[in-house]
Amino acid sequence: MTDQTHALELKQIRKSFGKVDVIHGIDLAIEEGEFVVFVGPSGCGKSTLLRLIAGLDDPTSGDILLQGKRVNGIPAAERGLSMVFQSYALYPHMNVRANLSFGLENMNMPRAEITQRVDDAARLLQIDQLMDRRPGQLSGGQRQRVAIGRAIVREPVIFLFDEPLSNLDAELRLQMRVEISNLHAQLGNTMIYVTHDQVEAMTMADRIVVLRGGRIEQMGKPLDLYNAPANKFVAGFIGAPQMNFLKGSLAGRTVTLDCGLTKEVPLAEEAQGPVTLGVRPEAIEVSLDGAGDAQVKVQNFEQLGAITYIYTAFDNGETLTVQLPRQIPLTRGQSIGIGIDPAHVHLFHGPEERALGMAR
């Protein structure tokens, strides 16, 4: 722990609703200008964590420090943060301008400055033509921009986003993703972004925090998480299609899988016992003539042109998904040979299914 001040620091944050513990002691530090994404399945506590930071809820114990200052118990409005809500929470009875200026008016800001800030934000987000409309008259994407605009005008130290793209269709989501990234580049503010979609996390984040059951599973740069997941949960959560998991047992550096395959793995240290072997779909090679480590049966396949997904099964019923960056001729029920590169496998072991270190 250095005495350098972070933009945000959480110390042993716990939160319980009645008898239910939702957050179990989280420590986290976020630096100035960072784009941090909290990701995890629903119910993992990521939104609760965001609301604790925002000041909409108070933690049961632990400290929240903003720029080194403890802010527990300080009302949301006085923390200098702003938040974009999942449902946007635009005031339906006010027009866009009133929506943007409502907060500034509450802070008794001089009118000239309010106009200045609102106009700047509108120009930045290209919503200047919509200022007299009500939220009900806007499209999903426009509402999203207004919600972001409302966050911008307050010039916050940290932006909080609570699953802001989950109500948009796929195309708009892609577009807004890019825009939010650009906005971050333009404004340079610290942003904390909550999502359950790992693609959003991978594409936007400087740093990802993976949460499960109110605990941090792993945090780090997107590709670090992808290449070196700390445990089976993170490995399975990050990356699409999901990593393949095959059960087996380890003796020394040799894995014997239930499906019959035996593989030598470059482990840093020898170990014994039951393990799960993980291999990403793109790390598997296919040969149509049956050559390779093992034979699998093609159950289904999807030809996307540039990519081919093959869903296969071993004789013992375990399934294996393969992603090929090319087109190949396939029929259902056909037997193909697969090859697994030992340099790209992960081994998970123990009650928490932690990853075993590899010699790379």
Added chain:
Amino acid sequence: MSLAGSLMTGLMLAWVLGGTVWLLTTRTYRITQVGRFAMDLLGFPVELTQSLFGRGGVPYALLLPNMAIFGLFTFAPMILNFYVSFTGGSSIILFERPWVGWEKYGDIFSCENFLEPRTCENAGYNFFTGLYNTLWFVVIQVPIMCSVALLTAIVVNRDIKGRGFWRAMFFYPVMLSPVVIANIWNWVLHRKGVLNETLDGATGALNALAGLSGFDMVMTVSLAVILMVVTERALRSASEPSTAWTGVFAVILTLLTAWANPLSLLGLSGSFWLGLALGLFLVWLVASGKSAARTAIMGAAFLAAVMLLSIQFSTVFDLGSYRPNNWLVTPNTGWPFFWLVFVFCWSHMGFYMLILLAGLQAIPRDLYEAAKMDATRPWRAFTRITLPLVMPTLTVVIILSLIRSFQIFDEVYLLTGGGPGRETYMIVQNIYEVAFTDSSPDYGQAAAGSVLMAAIIAIFTFGQLWLTRRQSDL
């Protein structure tokens, strides 16, 4: 100035002055923000609470005015009622009232026979007369009004033209005040009023018709034709008889039975009720899809034909001269009570109809479409889909109308004044007169009456809630 007056003035001054000072010191307002300042000043106690106790104190501040009025003007009087009922005298200063224990209750329960108010002393006589009249009123009026409201709601809920118009029309009397309603009906029911006039005219016209030669013949033939057409329509559908046409058939059957008066052969009266029972039975048979329906209709048609032949229409329609009825004043006719029930339903039905309509509209249309695909009979659809699903709303309506009609006062007081005699003397009128119109008001007596009435209403309400405990959503 009264206690409350000076208190209120003090509070207002503190509010306005304190609020202005506090708001102006903690916030800045521009001249153009007078409106905002006024609203902030109005909510100054809430603002102050928030700044003193944080967000946790705000709901209490928000609840305070409402709960204070509830407490002072609803809960406190409820408790006070018990106290007052144990005190005597006519003083209106609470602590000057002497404690008399159970005396006031004793006065009420001074009867030899509780079912016979005549055997009570004065207080008990008035109370029990009012109580029994009110109970009668509730028992008769609530079922009638609820069924009429349900029927109307179902009809209005159908796919009919001008639904909004019908709904509004039935709701309109709810908007009228009891005084207006009483004046209107006093005028309509006056001895020389429009109702007597109309009945007189109708009687005259019927008499004139019946006096025509050949009237008997014409009536018999035309009724026979109608009967044939209706029977044919009712039986037409290949598999099952039509419910609606059976309904029309039942109406004709009822009329024929009433006119032919078959029970008079046995020396009994009440042929109309027999006909009504027959008709309803027939409708029920058809509606619930009983296999005997077809046979029953044919049997009833035969019966109707026989009765038709036996009727002498010239005597049926010869009503003699009509004697104008003094509807609201004539004792021992039951009319004043009848018109009370009628006027009460007339003026309140629309409200309950609207609530039931909301309940009906909450039933998804697909359910009926699914039922139609399953070839469900309308009656079955009503009893198995509509009734169970509208039951929670109906329970609310029954309880609300029960409480409402227990308290009937305005309409009685203005229409009949409790008369003739004590025929329409209701319990609230008893309380009102004992406490407020007597030359020596007996508040203790009235309070004791109120306590007893509260107990009876509670029994009724909880009884109803218990009976429908599964469906209630109160």
Added chain:
Amino acid sequence: MTMPHGHSIPPGGPMRRLTRFLTRTSGRGDSAQGFGVTDVLAYSYLAFGVLIVLVPVLWTFFTSIKPERQVENFDTRLLPYSQIEEEIAGVGTRDLWIFDDGTGEEQLVFKAGPTRSVTDVATPENPDEVFGVPRETLEPLEEVRVAVENYLDPILKRNGQENFHFATYLFNSVFVTVVATLITLLINAMAGFALSKYRFRGRLTFTILIVATLLIPASIILVSLFFVVWSFGIFGSLWGVIIPAAATPTGVFLLRQYMLTIPDELLEAARMDAASEWRIFWRIIIPLSLPALSVLAILSVIWRWNDFLWPLIVLISDPSAHTLQLGLTQFAGEFNTDFHYILAMTVVTLLPITLVFVWLQRFITTGIATTGLK
């Protein structure tokens, strides 16, 4: 149209066509095509019901514009007729009658003496030439005239009608209705907001208390409420009518139910926007609850405008504090025979609420049906 019987391809004879015509309506009420017998039954039921609702009110209205004499004679003709009078030289103002001597020739006359079986009459042109005619041959000469004096006399206090202080009553009624409705809306909305949007100790207790009040009839606390109101010193004043019933449980319940549907995120957004709780209440909650608030406003107006028993107890001793309802009761009680005035004032009393209803009926009925009590 599908024929229910397979064999009934009509042969086309005239009789056959007639029976088909007579019985053409589809027998099934639920059939999509045609106008079934259930529709006929439904519409007749509705028409009958509307007749029962409307006829008494319309009858009252039509009576209220009839001249005094027609009302006194219980003349049940629909239109207001009044007999034409004429100033006759040397005699004075007299009613005109039509005399029919049996030949079909009609003559305008006036009565020169008392009405007997043979009445003395004279023509206006020759007032001195009196002749006797049978009473039955005389018909009043009438014109249709709206008797505005039924309305104007009590309102303008003419013709001895000085006991109906219309302006005072109207002011009192409007004052009670408006002030009570405003107070009700404000404090009920505050309570509904607290109960729907905050978690706090005692929330359930408060909610149950309010639902319980929903079931407590007002008339069982009449006597002790009188004591409370008396000791507060507001007995006999309009405030004694306004305050006790301002906190309606129905209103709190209705608004609470409605406010539950306002998303919490809006409140949180407002909190992030530095709005105080009170400002959230009147800038966010109040505008968004307008549908429920207007339903409550309408209910409150109906209750207050039509309120009778409690004003009767509180205000009866002070005629200057009477509301329209009380004034009308007193008026009808004192002048039991002057039905033309009573009915005119009845119409005046029901007119404001009727106009409001006609203006807002769709809104009122759908509002109560969708928001009311559910």
